[in-house]
Amino acid sequence: MHKRKKISILIHTRSDTSKLKSLLDSKPVRAVEKYKATTRLKFHLDSKPPGTADKTQRTKRLKITTEKEPHMNIEEQIADYKPYNEQEAHDQVVMRQLFATQPDLFTRENQVAHMTASSWLLNATHDKVLMIYHNIYHSWAWTGGHADGDRDLLAVAKREAMEETGVTEIRVISEDIFSLEILTVDGHEKRGVYVPSHLHLNVTYLLEADSEEKVSVQADENSGVRWFSLEEALAACSEPWMIERVYKKLNAKVRECFSGMHGMQRGE
DSSP: OOOOEEEEEEEOSHHHHHHHHHHHTSHHHHHHHHHHHHHOOEEEEEOOOOSOSOTTSOOEEEEEEEOOOTTOOHHHHHHHOOOSSHHHHHHHHHHHHHHHHOSOTTSTTOSSEEEEEEEEEEOTTSSEEEEEEETTTTEEEOEEEEOTTOOOHHHHHHHHHHHHHOOOOEEESOSSOOEEEEEEEOOEEETTEEEOOEEEEEEEEEEEEOTTSOOOOOTTTEEEEEEEEHHHHHHHOOOHHIIIIIIHHHHHHHHHHHHHHHHHHHTO
């Protein structure tokens, strides 16, 4: 069985407890329930005290527990994924068809299509995203890269995020797939070799890093690393399709998942 990862939001006062009840009836949590249907995030309340000697100061926690089904390979995870919108639904169908008909999808030996993993790399308050200026696409973009034989796409996404940004501490918000995309790649030169146009069968994960940590470029891949607000990220990107079909979708899913929770943390 995969280990569960938990994020807890602590509420220390009676007034905060009433805010929690209000929040559970509010629109943000209904949005979270929609997100839960997509990623199988599970929410529950725990009224156990936080291990303090003061028994009158009891703490309630809203816990987010992420789970993977045991022994599911990446093909099964993609098949089990609940599409967020029409783009994901169609891309999921095509991915499953390619799994059934195409060899070597996890290596670049398949020059028609191959697997990649990307991340939407957020700060701790989930209102900024870390992006790189991509040398091939000539645009600010998310982090990510080729599977190159590794079928653990979460590990690929995490590794690529570290290599491309210089950040050494990357946290996984959820081990579940956050989004699916089939991306077109125009033919280009890489290290003096022509790479023909092809498809990236991409799986995206939601990751987190400290916005205060030092960043650095990976010279052969990118020429800039920078934190943007979620809206600034859209303005910084120069690829219209990525903005409309991918980055806006990721931002919407982030807001649906976290908007009510950060209000609780701020005492709103």
